[in-house]
Amino acid sequence: MRTITDPAEFQSLCLDWRAKGVRLGFVPTMGYFHDGHLSLMDAARAETDRLAVSIFVNPTQFGPSEDLAAYPRDMERDTALARERGADVLFTPSPEAMYQGPEVWVDVPEVSRHLCGASRPGHFRGVATVVAKLLLLAMPHLAVFGEKDRQQLAVIRTMARQLFIPTIIKGHSIVREADGLAMSSRNVYLSADERAMAPMIHRGLTALRDDLAAGERDVKTLLARLRERYGRTLPLGEVDYVEIVHPETMTPLSMVTGPAVAAVAVRLGRARLIDNIELTPS
Amino acid sequence: MRTITDPAEFQSLCLDWRAKGVRLGFVPTMGYFHDGHLSLMDAARAETDRLAVSIFVNPTQFGPSEDLAAYPRDMERDTALARERGADVLFTPSPEAMYQGPEVWVDVPEVSRHLCGASRPGHFRGVATVVAKLLLLAMPHLAVFGEKDRQQLAVIRTMARQLFIPTIIKGHSIVREADGLAMSSRNVYLSADERAMAPMIHRGLTALRDDLAAGERDVKTLLARLRERYGRTLPLGEVDYVEIVHPETMTPLSMVTGPAVAAVAVRLGRARLIDNIELTPS
Structure with a gap:
């Protein structure tokens, strides 16, 4: 080389x-x-x-x-x-x-x-x-x-x-740690407590996908539930944004009627971590 | 083809x-x-x-x-x-x-x-x-x-x-008509009177180069003379800008101490015509 x-x-x-x-x-x-x-x-x-x-x-x-x-x-x-x-x-x-x-x-x-x-x-x-x-x-x-x-x-x-x-x-596709945390060079910034909590970022996204699969299409409702979940499970984190967007233009949607992406950014201690998940309404 | x-x-x-x-x-x-x-x-x-x-x-x-x-x-x-x-x-x-x-x-x-x-x-x-x-x-x-x-x-x-x-x-390098007017697709916009006057755009630039050769290095002075000359010889024209700039960055100079470009834009009837000349102080 x-x-x-x-x-x-x-x-x-x-x-x-x-x-x-x-x-x-x-x-x-x-x-x-x-x-x-x-x-x-x-x-x-x-x-x-x-x-x-x-x-x-x-x-x-x-x-x-x-x-x-x-x-x-x-x-x-x-x-x-x-x-x-x-x-x-x-x-x-x-x-x-x-x-x-x-x-x-x-x-x-x-x-x-x-x-x-x-x-x-x-x-x-x-x-x-x-x-x-x-x-x-x-x-x-x-x-x-x-x-x-x-x-x-x-x-x-x-x-x-x-x-x-x-x-x-x-x-x-995203490579994740065994517990679901998306791999990132910035994960080294996390303290032990923050690292323990960090997989909840991805967990929230999979829960959102489950809500969608159960029939909820309204973006406001889906995101309100995600914020509520992060408030409970990520007490050390501060949500920068949670959004559901068009997969190519990255513009926010109001209803999930076709392929979409749920994307989040969370500040956890010194780290700002991002993650996302593809959504395809059945 | x-x-x-x-x-x-x-x-x-x-x-x-x-x-x-x-x-x-x-x-x-x-x-x-x-x-x-x-x-x-x-x-x-x-x-x-x-x-x-x-x-x-x-x-x-x-x-x-x-x-x-x-x-x-x-x-x-x-x-x-x-x-x-x-x-x-x-x-x-x-x-x-x-x-x-x-x-x-x-x-x-x-x-x-x-x-x-x-x-x-x-x-x-x-x-x-x-x-x-x-x-x-x-x-x-x-x-x-x-x-x-x-x-x-x-x-x-x-x-x-x-x-x-x-x-x-x-x-x-610029291709010119026999009378010095720089060729441009926009020259078709000129009326007969405007066309007759248009070569003065280039004539002003060569006069500026002569002023430089005669020892004048100060940009304000050179440009004031050019404006004055355009006022006399191009009565139908309206000067959009006259500038002396660095040949690569196109930023205005205050003194001509090295290679430079004198550039002008003149509105003549419906046409906006541009021209320029390279300057190299001896």
């Missing part, structure tokens, strides 16, 4: 592969790998000839009061894990290399409006911009993103489709 | 060429060709194996009170001219094909701030977005743009470089 920090060198390698007809799979990440990341690598590897992984803690997607400086990093361990998982190249650029010269932004305003976009102004502009850059550097056949960051996936899918980036954007 | 309206078909053809090692030259236009456009095609053709030309009157770069509906069009003549000039493919998409689904914008705020960007809010966001889409569809080796739209060229160069689009962006 080669490790490359220079964007031009990374692009040259990837374009060379493309010119030779090699199908490249790509997994862009912020590092500090857990099984979720590794499953994305496996998914990309399974459908392509070469695997590129990037690690870049992208400053432009963090707000001024967010955890950019504290975001967990372990490049040595990540490098070993990427190699073990069969990556052919690991791309680890510096912020200066990714952002040089006058500003250029890629913005996906409609899909970014709600959920995390409302709580984190500018976050998805940073995500869309850096992922556009990374995709245009790697120009992969396939790029894989985790469905935990469901709105991020919708933003990236929209961006890639509207800009005609010739890459298949694939979502990969 | 093939004419293609479907973006997917155009992209597939161009990616196929790229995979075969064919060097593609690309000239994106809004059509209604004059010799300026044709010289861009010649410049692209000279350095590549295949030539793609696009005609797309991009709605998102026109303001609500601008000339989108009136913008001159002649697809039949343009098609014949592109064929004569050796184009291998002419891409003529519909607005619906270029803009479908939730909005995505590419913005280059710093380079877009002054000159035409100040007079035409949103104009360069529309330009940067559509050119990003066109470049990603064609993925050419080389794309050629006219230097008459000097700020547009700077916006596109910045956009392509910052997004790592693997295309050489080449500027081509």
Whole structure:
């Protein structure tokens, strides 16, 4: 496995592969790998000839009061894990290399409006911009993103489709701990008490799905029950949002009459955790 | 020459060429060709194996009170001219094909701030977005743009470089009528009187360059003289802006101490005409 920090060198390698007809799979990440990341690598590897992984803690997607400086990093361990998982190249650029010269932004305003976009102004502009850059550097056949960051996936899918980036954007299902907590690099922020309570985030979503299956279609009612449940089972948590949205545009729905996504963000101690579940009324 | 309206078909053809090692030259236009456009095609053709030309009157770069509906069009003549000039493919998409689904914008705020960007809010966001889409569809080796739209060229160069689009962006010098008027599709808007006066736009810029050569470096002084000259020689015209800016960032300068660009926009009857000249203090 080669490790490359220079964007031009990374692009040259990837374009060379493309010119030779090699199908490249790509997994862009912020590092500090857990099984979720590794499953994305496996998914990309399974459908392509070469695997590129990037690690870049992208400053432009963090707000001024967010955890950019504290975001967990372990490049040595990540490098070993990427190699073990069969990556052919690991791309680890510096912020200066990714952002040089006058500003250029890629913005996906409609899909970014709600959920995390409302709580984190500018976050998805940073995500869309850096992922556009990374995709245009790697120009992969396939790029894989985790469905935990469901709105991020919708933003990236929209961006890639509207800009005609010739890459298949694939979502990969959420990898969870045995007790149901969605894996996240930010789970390391949790105290023991918070960690014990954290699986209730997912439990609330499955209960909501059960309510839907039992016939409740009204979003206000479904979300009021979810908030009530979180109040009981997650006393240390503070709900940032609970929403039921369209699976592609991420706009809030009032009734669940077709495929939808229930998405939540909860502050638990130092961590802000997100999770979601697909809903399909029978 | 093939004419293609479907973006997917155009992209597939161009990616196929790229995979075969064919060097593609690309000239994106809004059509209604004059010799300026044709010289861009010649410049692209000279350095590549295949030539793609696009005609797309991009709605998102026109303001609500601008000339989108009136913008001159002649697809039949343009098609014949592109064929004569050796184009291998002419891409003529519909607005619906270029803009479908939730909005995505590419913005280059710093380079877009002054000159035409100040007079035409949103104009360069529309330009940067559509050119990003066109470049990603064609993925050419080389794309050629006219230097008459000097700020547009700077916006596109910045956009392509910052997004790592693997295309050489080449500027081509302004093609002028015998009397010095910069060729523009919008020159058809001019009445006979206005047309007779229009060469004074360029004449003012060469006089400014002469003032610089004679030792005047102060931008305020140079621009005051230019305004005064336009007042005398262009009585039918209304100056939108006269500026001397940095050649890459397009930010106004106060002294000319290195390479710079003098740029003007003048309203003359129904037409808004732009022109510019490179300055290099000796």
